[in-house]
Amino acid sequence: MSDNSHLLEIKDIHKAFGGVQALCDIDFDLEKDAITGLIGPNGAGKTTLFNVITGVFPADRGEIRLAGQSVNNRAVHERVELGIARTFQNVELFENMTVLENILVGLHTRTRCGMIDSILKFPRIRREEKQARKRAAELLEFVDLADYAPRRSSDLPFGWQRLVEVARAMAAAPRLLLLDEPAAGLNMSETRRLGDLIHQIRDQGITILLVEHDMSLTMSISDKIVVLDQGRKIAEDTPRAVQSDEAVMAAYLGKAQH
Amino acid sequence: MNDKANKIAYAVFALAVILLGWQVDNEYYLQLMIFIGLNTLLALSLNMLMGYAGQISLGHAAFYGIGAYVTAILTTTYQVAPLLALPAAVGTAMLVAWFVGIPTLRLSGYYLGMGTLGFGMIVHIVFREWSSLTGGASGFVGIPPLEIGPVVFASGKNYFFLVWSVVMLCLIMCRRIIDSRVGRALRSIHDGEKAAAAVGVDTKKLKLQVFVLSAGMAALAGFLYAHLVYFISPGTFSFVASIRIVTMVVIGGMASIWGALLGASLLTLLPEWLHAFSEFEMVVYGLILMSVMIFLPRGLTRGVLDVYERYRKSHER
Ligand SMILES: Nc1ncnc2c1ncn2[C@@H]1O[C@H](COP(=O)(O)OP(=O)(O)OP(=O)(O)O)[C@@H](O)[C@H]1O
Ligand SMILES: [Mg+2]
Numbered sequence: 363m364s365d366n367s368h369l370l371e372i373k374d375i376h377k378a379f380g381g382v383q384a385l386c387d388i389d390f391d392l393e394k395d396a397i398t399g400l401i402g403p404n405g406a407g408k409t410t411l412f413n414v415i416t417g418v419f420p421a422d423r424g425e426i427r428l429a430g431q432s433v434n435n436r437a438v439h440e441r442v443e444l445g446i447a448r449t450f451q452n453v454e455l456f457e458n459m460t461v462l463e464n465i466l467v468g469l470h471t472r473t474r475c476g477m478i479d480s481i482l483k484f485p486r487i488r489r490e491e492k493q494a495r496k497r498a499a500e501l502l503e504f505v506d507l508a509d510y511a512p513r514r515s516s517d518l519p520f521g522w523q524r525l526v527e528v529a530r531a532m533a534a535a536p537r538l539l540l541l542d543e544p545a546a547g548l549n550m551s552e553t554r555r556l557g558d559l560i561h562q563i564r565d566q567g568i569t570i571l572l573v574e575h576d577m578s579l580t581m582s583i584s585d586k587i588v589v590l591d592q593g594r595k596i597a598e599d600t601p602r603a604v605q606s607d608e609a610v611m612a613a614y615l616g617k618a619q620h
Numbered sequence: 621m622n623d624k625a626n627k628i629a630y631a632v633f634a635l636a637v638i639l640l641g642w643q644v645d646n647e648y649y650l651q652l653m654i655f656i657g658l659n660t661l662l663a664l665s666l667n668m669l670m671g672y673a674g675q676i677s678l679g680h681a682a683f684y685g686i687g688a689y690v691t692a693i694l695t696t697t698y699q700v701a702p703l704l705a706l707p708a709a710v711g712t713a714m715l716v717a718w719f720v721g722i723p724t725l726r727l728s729g730y731y732l733g734m735g736t737l738g739f740g741m742i743v744h745i746v747f748r749e750w751s752s753l754t755g756g757a758s759g760f761v762g763i764p765p766l767e768i769g770p771v772v773f774a775s776g777k778n779y780f781f782l783v784w785s786v787v788m789l790c791l792i793m794c795r796r797i798i799d800s801r802v803g804r805a806l807r808s809i810h811d812g813e814k815a816a817a818a819v820g821v822d823t824k825k826l827k828l829q830v831f832v833l834s835a836g837m838a839a840l841a842g843f844l845y846a847h848l849v850y851f852i853s854p855g856t857f858s859f860v861a862s863i864r865i866v867t868m869v870v871i872g873g874m875a876s877i878w879g880a881l882l883g884a885s886l887l888t889l890l891p892e893w894l895h896a897f898s899e900f901e902m903v904v905y906g907l908i909l910m911s912v913m914i915f916l917p918r919g920l921t922r923g924v925l926d927v928y929e930r931y932r933k934s935h936e937r
Contacts, residue, residue, distance in 0.1 A: 416818060442820030454815035456808045466801070467808045471820035473801050477829055480800030481793050491800070534820055 366430065369394045369569045370415070370538055375424035377410055377593075384410040386593045388424070392538065397560065397570045399584030399601070401577075403613060406590040408573045409451055412540050415571075416448050417441045428538065443471045445537030449527040449544060451573075457516035461507060461526050464515050465498035468533030472497075501529040505559065521548040528559065538569045545576045557583050581605065589613070626795065629878070630788070637784045641777060650776030652892065654848060657783035658841045659884035663868040664790055664877065665837030670866070671874035672798060673830050674810030675725065676733045679740025680865045683835040685747055685857030686713040687842025692760045692852055693753060702766045706843055713839030714832045721831040725824065728813075740862050747854035759853030766847040773847070783844055790837060795877055797833075806830055860902060867905045870912050 370392040377385040385407045392398050400408050414421045417438045426433050433441055456464050473494050475487045502508045505525040510518060515526055524544055531539055541560070545553045557579055564570055574580045580587070581601040589597040589604060591613040597604050604610055644650055666680050690709040694700040700708075724735040748757050755761065766773040766782070773779050797803050808816040809823050817823050846852050868887050872879025890904075891897040897904065 418814070418818075437822075438817040439820045439822045442818070448818055450815065450818070454812050454818070456811035456815065458811050459804070459807060463804055463807075467804050467816070467821070468819050470801065470805055475801040477797060477802050477833065480797045480802050483796060487800070494801070530819060 367394050368392065369429060370571075371425075371427040371430075372411070372415070373425040373427065375411070375414055375426070376422045377407075377414055377419075378422055383593045385414065385421070388590070388593075388595055390588050390595060390598055392569055392571055393585065394569055395564060395567055396585040397564050397572060397583055399580040399587040400571055400573045400590065401575075401580060401587060402590035405592070407593045408590055409542055411590070412448060412542055412571075412573070415441075415540060416446055439471070442534050442536075445535075446540070447531035447534040447536035447538070448540040449524070449531050449542055451542040451546070453520065453523045453527055455515040455523055455526055455530070457514070459515060460512050461502065461515050461518065462495075462498055462511040464526055464530050465501050465533050466494055468501075468530035469494045469497060471534050498533065501533055502526075504532070504562075505529045506555075521552050524548065525556075525559075528563075532563065532568075536568060538571065539563060540571045540573075542573045543575060544572070545574055545579055553579055630792070633791075634788060637781075637788070641780045641784070644780075645777075647776045650780050652888065654776070654780055654783050656881075656885050656888045657780075657787045658845055658848075659865075659868060659888050660787050660881050661790055661841035661844075662838055662865045663872060663880035663884045664787075664794055665834045665841070666865050667869045667872070667874065667877070667880050668794055668797070668806075668830055668837075669834040670869055671876065671879075672803065672810060673806045673827060675827055675831065676729075676866075677736040677831075677834075678733050678859075678862050678866065679736040679738070679743070680834075680838055681857045681859070681861035682740040682743035683713045683717065683838035684842040684845070684861065684865075685743060685852075685854070686716060686835075687839025688846040688852045688857070689747060689754055689760070689842075690839075691843045692763045692846050695764050695847075696760070696762050697753075702764065702847060703768060706840075709843045710836045710839045713842075714836045717832045717835030718828065721828045725827045725831060737859070737862075740859060744854055744858050747857060754854070757854060759851055761851050763846050763850045763852070765850070766844075779848055783848075786840065786844065790840075791877060791881075798877070802826070802829075863902070863905050867908055870909055 368391040372388055372390055375385050375388040376383075388407075388411060400411070402408055413419055415426055417433070417436060417440075420434070428441075428444055428446065433444060433446070436444065456467060459467070473490055475490055479487045499508065499511065502511055505528060507522060507525060507529070510522070515523060518526065524547065528541070528544060544560075545556055548556060553576060560570060560572065560583055572580060572584065584601055587597070587599060587601050587604040588595060589607070589610050596609045596613055597607045599607065640653060644653070662680070662684060666677060669675050669677055687709045690712045691702065691705040694705040694708055695702050720739050724732060724739065727735050747754050750756070771778070773782050798806075805816065805821045805826055808819070808821055809827065813823050845856075864887060868883030869880065870883070871886055872881070872883030891901070
């Protein structure tokens, strides 16, 4: 048994793409109900780590454990069922579907209706559908987009699409939410609102791993910061300590000089 | 609101079927409408796979053929009652789809097209070469008419009502799937398989399920075809037939249930109107596919609606 205050354990993860060592010996834990910021220069391996955690591709070495259980052999959709949800860096909404339908697909793992059920339309299925729609409406209310439920998701401004994606991920009732640059493309007031939203999500008992280039947002809402550079973890500390860490400064400055 | 529009559409559709079946006595027209019905079933079945789930199949006529040949062999060679042969015909196609689907659906885009194309050709060759079972290239003769209890479906009118009842049931079935959790998951695969998996959709399983369902519906059409014409031959289930089904789906509009009806009607009537058609069949399909893709990428049904919408908007301003 592992320490049960850790929801996710990332153990000794390696991942290479051809000659590029995208992740090397990555090892850290996510505290339950905490917000962990994951930062690093472009190409540091942040999105790759998300992909390993969610099972998009397997790690070359190492293990991902959720609540003490290894999820290494689980497919992407099974990990969602176990409680790992995510958003994408380049918004991946279902663009031919409405905003509401996007959220409804997000509820997929929390509903049961199968192909035969859908044809026979048992009362149980009607009830489930009704509840799903109610829940989806609540989630849209939560991100303040209830008015846009019937709109095609691709008609929304980019920043709002990100919020729809957050709501869609929340629909899976996750224990762990991975957010990949949720503030990219948002203006300042939207970013502030996003910060509040992330806090509220955490307060619902959802652990958050946040990748974000907006430092003021990341530093202000994270309980802990992990810094990656060129596939390696170079720091793991409180926001305050990380900001004055020499290795971190060097990594960011070194990049800036290129 | 949508639900209500749906019900009205069904009612109008049912009424039209009843009226036509009741008023039309000309055997030729009845036959034509029966073929429209069969083609609607085929287009509908492929539309579930191609239009909604976004998985292309260039070998769909194979399942149509399996439905026809299984019932032909069972009811003629083995004297099985047609009603018992029905589950066997549909079941065989579904089973084949399941086995073929497991490796094939791992492919995507062009590769899936090539895979299903190859499968369709193999099945066509089996129909043609396994003469002892299928009658070979010269075809299979003497298939008995369909009997359900005391009713023999031999006249055009009987068959018309039978086929169109089946079409109606399948339309409702597909509509229900599309509007459900399963249908949404299917459409999500179409929009982005990666994102679909990331929200918890078991994309492999679902693609296989819809492939199997689609094969079953095509086989049902094949079953009805065999007992309509009493004679089947491999040519009906060739590559051209598969392309014809694809063309129906594309004309009617991907992901449109009523579009299947439109596409099927056009491609059934076209060869009747244009007698030179059969010689240039493939050319015409090619041209149709190209122009629809270029000018009305969402198919005729949606395309016309889009144009109307644009027209209305430009006049509001
Ligand atoms: N699927 C892939 N195939 C090949 N190389 C990849 C793949 N995904 C990522 N990489 C490479 O791995 C390295 C890390 O990329 P990653 O996207 O994880 O960085 P990141 O930290 O998310 O950067 P950014 O801040 O720009 O989003 C990069 O060199 C990238 O080119
Ligand atoms: Mg990234």
